[in-house]
Amino acid sequence: MSNPLSQLGLAMRAGKVVSGDEIVLKAIRSKEAKLVIVAGNSSLNTQKKFRDKCGTYKVPLLIGFDREHLGASVGKPERVVLALTDQGFANLLRKTVSNTSEVEYIE
Secondary structure (H helix, E strand, C coil): CCCHHHHHHHHHHCCCEEECHHHHHHHHHCCCCCEEEEECCCCHHHHHHHHHHHHHHCCCEEEECCHHHHHHHCCCCCCCEEEECCHHHHHHHHHHHCCCCCEEEEC
16 A cells, blocks of 8 residues: 555645645635645644635545654645645545545545
8 A cells, every 4th residue: 555645745746735824725715725634733723724614615634644744745844734736646645545544534
């Protein structure tokens, strides 16, 4: 089974990942975000903000991993929130994490 975080690295190299609160919120509002990932060790406020926003705009949300691993997977320092802007990568990641217990997936 492939590692979902290595898939994030591939998506990043393909230019299909955006990160950072405001940029991800903008991607959700413009319907560019196909899947949003929030670090499991982010604040409850951050998790709630993205849970609400993704719910409103019907964007799948994944809460899990930690900010250090999310950052490392895309070759950056810690990252709290990422969005995939490509449906193919989003589907691939969703398949991979569907069998991972450390991740909460919200459709």
